[in-house]
Amino acid sequence: MWRIIPGQELHYREWDEEFVLFNDLSGDTHLLGISAIQLLQVLQQSAAGDDALTDSLCASLEIERDGEVEDQVRQLLNDLQSLHLVEMVS
């Protein structure tokens, strides 16, 4: 299961489907795409696992779920974890 790291308020701004997000814990600013923001928005509501997140993203982007999409979501979550925006919880 994934969740937003406590303390992250997900303060971001959007221009033309590109996003800049302020990292409350590190003070960094990140340039993110729409998929990353949508995952974060889902997690902001509640913790979720890979499956639920992949389904949610496919629904919002109106794309079919397949192995490639699942790999991309997993990679994206790992990237967000490395930015200290999300973490895995048991």
Added chain:
Amino acid sequence: MTTLSSYSRSEFESQLQHRGVYLKTGAFTTRIQSTIPSVVDSVALLYADYPVLEDAKFADFHIRMARPSNVRRWFKPQVNFLYDGMAPFKPLPLDQAFPMFEWGLNWCVASKANRYLIIHAAVIEKNGFAAILPAPPGSGKSTLCAALVARGWRLLSDELALIRSEDGMLVPLPRPISLKNASIDIIGSYEPSTVFSKPVADTTKGTVAHARPPLESVRRADEFARPAWVVFPKYEAGSEAKLEPLSRARSFMSVADNAFNYSLLGRMGFDTLARVMDASMSYQFTYSRLDDAIDVFSSLKPLIK
């Protein structure tokens, strides 16, 4: 208001030597003291139109340009930049005293004025809308800035964009424009009425000279400006002028990279810069001919809100 030009030479020299001259440069008051002739000459020439606060008791920055008291006062003479009595930099050769004063004053603003978001950028304004030109050294920013100012744009700064967090407005800091090497002759030819300080050779930037800003830019130093464009200039010899739109999110990241205190300000820096990007179109601008650049900037249209 009293300007520096109202002082006689002897009054000015005496003030600089003793009490100091309290010079108003936009948002800041700087108290300057020096007996070094090149500093006296260059300040008198380039800051002639600037207000002087005759009864001031407060200054944002207290600067003294002074020769060392050791052997380097006479042997290969040097100059120190003293800020509040302390020397934050190593001394430079005495003939670099005025450029050192300008660079040092930039350092004062960039490192101390953290009530603003400060971007390493030129800022110019026309018809109520301002263009921010962020650029690393060597991109041709100052040459472009000097040319635009010579053709009717108001100078807010050739080096430091100061942005208010409460409303995203740009705060003027019109000071002499720093030019180096070939740019000195280029601008001298482009606008023959330009008043320059005496060029100083062999600095870390090569030969440098400072150009006096237009009187109107100095007189309007209390007028804030609304940002409308963020333009990243790049001089490329022989190229046609090309203005390419940039994504505002990517432009945000590049501007943040060019800021002195973006990280220091944290969330306030983020929100302030976001406000600027909300209001601004972003472009990459490549050019080689100054007249082409003037035409392109004249054609810029602000975002319609």
